[in-house]
Amino acid sequence: MPTMNIIQAVNNALRIQMALEPKSIVLGEDVGKFGGVFRATSGLYDEFGEERVIDTPLAEAGIIGAAIGMAVYGMRPIPEIQFSDFIFPAFDQIVNELAKFRYRSGGQYPCPVVIRTPVGGGIRGGHYHSQSPEALFVHTPGIKVVIPSNPYDAKGLLLSCLRQDDPVLFMEPKKIYRASRGDVPENDYTVELGKAKVTREGDQVTLIAYGAMLHVIEEAAAKAAEIGISCEVIDLRTLMPFDIETITESVTKNGRAVMVHEAPQTCGYGAEICSSLYERCMAHLEAPIGRVCGFDTPFPYSLEHEYMPNAARVLGAIRKTLEW
Amino acid sequence: MPDGQSEKTENEAMPMPPQAPTGPAFAYFDQDEEAKALGLFEILSEDSSYDPANTARFDKALSLDLYRGMLLTRLMDKQFMALQRQGVLGFYAETLGQEAAGIGSAAALSSQDWLVPALREHGAGLYRGMDFGNFVAQLFGNANDVTRGRQMPLHPSDPATRYVNMSSCIATQLPHAMGIAMGIQIAGDGSEVCMGYMGDGATSEAEFHVAMNFAGVRKAPVVMVCQNNQWAISTPGTGQTASETIAVKGLGYGIESLRADGNDILAVYEVSKYAVEKARRGDGPTFIELLTYRVSAHTSSDDPSRYRDESVTKVWRTKRDPLVRMRVFLEKNGWLSEADFEAMVTQIEAMVRKSVEKQRDVTMPPLSSLIQDVFQTPWWRLEEQLATLEAIVD
DSSP states (O other): OOEEEHHHHHHHHHHHHHHHOTTEEEEETTOSTTOOTTSTTTTHHHHHOTTTEEEOOSOHHHHHHHHHHHHHHTOEEEEEOSOGGGOGGGHHIIIIIITTHHHHTTTSSOOOOEEEEEEOOOSSOOGGGOOOOHHHHHTSTTOEEEOOSSHHHHHHHHHHHHTSSSOEEEEEEGGGTTTOEEEOOSSOOOOOTTOOEEEEOOSSEEEEEOTTHHHHHHHHHHHHHHTTOOEEEEEOOEEESOOHHHHHHHHHHHSOEEEEEEEESTTOHHHHHHHHHHHHHGGGOSSOOEEEEEOSSOOOSTTHHHHSOOHHHHHHHHHHHHHO | OOOOOTTOOSOOOOOOOOOOOOSGGGGGGGSOHHHHHHSOBOSSOTTSOOOGGGOTTOOHHHHHHHHHHHHHHHHHHHHHHHHHHTTSSSOOOOOTTOHHHHHHHHTTSOTTSEEEOOTTOHHHHHHTTOOHHHHHHHHHTOTTOTTTTOSOTTOOOBGGGTBOOOOSSSSTHHHHHHHHHHHHHHHSOSOOOEEEEEETGGGGSHHHHHHHHHHHHHTOSEEEEEEEOSEETTEEHHHHOOSSOSGGGGGGGTOEEEEEETTOHHHHHHHHHHHHHHHHHTOOOEEEEEEOOOOSOSSTTOOGGGTSOHHHHHHHHHTTOHHHHHHHHHHHTTOOOHHHHHHHHHHHHHHHHHHHHHHTTOOOOOGGGGGTTSSSSOOHHHHHHHHHHHHHOO
16 A cells, blocks of 8 residues: 655545546646646646646636636536635635525525635745634535545545535645655545544543644644643544534543644634534533633744644643643 | 607618618727727717618517516516515515616517526516516525525526526626636537626626636636626725726726617627627627616615716616617507507516516525525434424424
8 A cells, every 4th residue: 555645635635536537627726737736636628728727827716706706617626725724715705696596596506516625734835834723614505524534534535525515624634744654545535524533542631623733733642641641632633513422422532632723713613613513512611621722913934833732732621621 | 658759750661570780880899999898888879879871680579578577577577576565575686777788689589599697687587488477486585496496585596497596696607607618628519608797896806707717717708797787786886996897997908898878789699799799600708898877776675866966867768768769769669559559568577467466475595495505415413403493492
């Protein structure tokens, strides 16, 4: 079985789907001949031609708007937004058009558009190449949000997204684009949307994260184990719709939990997860659910490693919940 | 309503079969790009005089068809606006004064073509065969509404006639029109064209420029039509752009741009036909500015007397009315008698009234529809939320 990084896994998924489904169209800035600034669409232009791998003018609202039009026409567009920091010129298209088309037309115009975009910090990208705006989209009814943490899931989740009929924002954690490597079958397979994964079992504290932060909580869980604390690690994978059963079961069992994401804390995705867990697990909780998040500041350049959650901060939150 | 200048019969020419236009007015299309974008194409002048050499394409059937489309728009608007004033409808927006622009442009499309509307193209949609009952049900947002009462009135949806469902946002539909045209380029059989509509206000929005730029670069089979009614709610054209015309903006994107008298349905039809046929040939996009005037208020929520000189409106309502202009043309050709006209009015009014009667007392969509169509299948939380609501609502 070949070893792939996330970029290669995404590329592999796109290649498989484009070969199977002639209606699938990749479009975006620099996605064609150049293969994308992160190389995720590398080789697709040569394999599928300029009609199906389209270099567009530099305008995010046009990329998403064109994708919506193509979907209305019956195509399966897969637009790329080069960095999720640059998604905002298309925010109106995503929030007011893409996410609402099926609803407002009574199901007459579903819009199966899968937007791929790199997300998150840790690459010395400053304000505009580092942000994690996922909660803004989770808060928008009508669009699914998926963030994989490893190559296997990246391929399987992306293929799932491309084979269902709802719009999806597929956010790829760019810090671990190349760093996360693993065995990825070359054959066609899918990973079900809306299902979290327990990646490490433990019986004292449940750690919950997604994307690049999954690796931070795994590191924290390993360090906690060294000092005799047993952590369960859960990778949410799909943020909308999220897997309430897996996290409820784990937190009910352990009575303690820490939620981690690199987006700012206030009104961040973790707030929803914590609140949902309080609704279901209150009687079983031994301590308030901890949150380790980015600070409520714009994403910094020089102090980005201080800004982003790391294993030490997560370990601190684990101790706090145990000492409550 | 059009009053009869029917006694004037300066032209008794026999109806001629449809054919490619050759009259002197068509020299407009031979001008350089800038002259077309700054000029104004016209066939029927304000007093309905015309050169028969320019109207060769308009036989009795087509001419009556165009007129009936305009008349339907005007008569139904009158009834629906009255229902809004009675509190029966929550909202309405008339097309008064702009009927020629919508109908004349959409008439240039074939049944397989796509129409991406803005606010005042519902008449055009009905002209192209959108189901009238569905349209009225959408106005009421009732259980018969195929869009399940999801939007304010005047947001119909009709895939059967390729009438795309719109939002209330301005200019956001233009990249969609362009995207449909890209889809046609990639996967179509070469027979389809997409027409995307906007008002003058939309040309100030980013997405107008984004869509025009994409369309120019991709040479997409799209016709972008601007109904320049000179008012974006209370903002006049001069407050919207310093450009000499709206059409001329298209030249910056490398798009051929035409400008026509939007109250002259024959001129509207001809510029639109030119653009649609060009797109169908694979010769790329066209931008069309149709100069007209919003005689009515913006919507039922607006009061134009607060911000504009209504004596100007009166000139447009009386001297430049698109229905009067076309009716005189029909009468000059002997194609519409007073009795024919009355029969047409009676038939349309009865159809509208009957449809309203059928829809006005229909119940609202069921509670369960609240969570449908967010996704193909409602996710668990939506099911929970519906259950909570159903527990407290009888």
